Amino acid sequence: MSNMTDTPVLACRALGKTFKQGDYQVRVLDNIDFAIRRGERVAIVGASGSGKSTLLHLLGGLDTPTTGSVTLLGEDFATLSETRRGELRNHSLGFVYQFHHLLPEFSALDNVAMPLMIRREKRAVAVEKAQAILERVGLGKRVVHRPGELSGGERQRVAIAALLAQDTPLLLLDEPANALDLAHQVAVTSLMARLCREEGRTVVSVGHDLNLAWSGASHALLLNGDGSWHAGPTAEVMRPDLLSRCLGHPIAAIAHGGRTVFLPDEGEPRATVMPVRRTP
Ligand SMILES: Nc1ncnc2c1ncn2[C@@H]1O[C@H](COP(=O)(O)OP(=O)(O)O)[C@@H](O)[C@H]1O
Numbered sequence: 001m002s003n004m005t006d007t008p009v010l011a012c013r014a015l016g017k018t019f020k021q022g023d024y025q026v027r028v029l030d031n032i033d034f035a036i037r038r039g040e041r042v043a044i045v046g047a048s049g050s051g052k053s054t055l056l057h058l059l060g061g062l063d064t065p066t067t068g069s070v071t072l073l074g075e076d077f078a079t080l081s082e083t084r085r086g087e088l089r090n091h092s093l094g095f096v097y098q099f100h101h102l103l104p105e106f107s108a109l110d111n112v113a114m115p116l117m118i119r120r121e122k123r124a125v126a127v128e129k130a131q132a133i134l135e136r137v138g139l140g141k142r143v144v145h146r147p148g149e150l151s152g153g154e155r156q157r158v159a160i161a162a163l164l165a166q167d168t169p170l171l172l173l174d175e176p177a178n179a180l181d182l183a184h185q186v187a188v189t190s191l192m193a194r195l196c197r198e199e200g201r202t203v204v205s206v207g208h209d210l211n212l213a214w215s216g217a218s219h220a221l222l223l224n225g226d227g228s229w230h231a232g233p234t235a236e237v238m239r240p241d242l243l244s245r246c247l248g249h250p251i252a253a254i255a256h257g258g259r260t261v262f263l264p265d266e267g268e269p270r271a272t273v274m275p276v277r278r279t280p
């Protein structure tokens with residue numbers, strides 16, 4: 001890890017995944033090539049079924065590609081033993097699944113503290129960290145509740161808190177905000193972005209909200225659903241034409257008060273539709 005600043009955190013080369021569905025072979029991901037560097041926040045954008053979860057699983061070494069490779073911190077998953085792959089995953093990446101998993105028998109506090117204790121943090125330190133991060137996601141008064149006593153959005157925030165409390169350099173999140181109300185979506189997304197900026201962590205997340213992706217991500221990867229894709233800085237790829245193709249619906253980008261707002265175009269635009277501002 002001596003060369004951590006030069007080595008990409010994650011790199012995909014000619015990455016492809018084909019699933020057999022009945023008599024058909026479906027090429028979900030085709031020839032994806034990109035590298036993610038330390039501190040980058042990457043939004044994966046695509047319609048349902050376009051392969052977002054599949055890609056995230058490949059990036060996390062939880063599934064094997066049909067073609068090509070995934071390299072995490074310079075180590076190609078395919079060349080590693082099962083044990084080494086597990087170690088690398090444990091130390092390097094945290095995962096929030098689309099259908100997030102919490103331990104039902106344990107309190108919110110223990111759900112966040114547990115992974116820290118597994119990594120040999122002393123209980124008192126782990127609990128203190130867990131308490132602090134739960135407060136930052138607005139759950140300071142829910143720490144003794146078990147998952148069954150929390151709402152869907154609260155459970156999701158516990159899962160995110162558990163991830164943020166660990167000091168893994170790479171975070172992979174599959175629709176982390178889908179059960180959150182608007183205020184918490186914004187609060188949690190900006191907290192995550194800030195923590196990652198401050199700590200130089202790298203984030204790859206899947207989400208359906210283009211405005212959150214635009215404000216929280218430095219880079220975007222658009223999956224078009226037919227295997228084709230676009231990747232690059234958000235200002236280059238989150239363009240109405242590319243997004244419209246990717247999502248199969250016309251998307252307008254509207255300049256409003258110095259910001260860019262993405263809206264599905266309903267055919268009768270009331271504001272001027274303009275191309276997204278490009279930054280040098
Ligand atoms: N294990 C699997 N076997 C067969 N097909 C799968 C499997 N996992 C995903 N797929 C198919 O791959 C496509 C992409 O799935 P997924 O990555 O879950 O999409 P997304 O997360 O973008 O909604 C879908 O058509 C899905 O049916």
Ligand SMILES: [Mg+2]
Nearest residue numbers: 052053054098
């Ligand atoms: Mg998915």
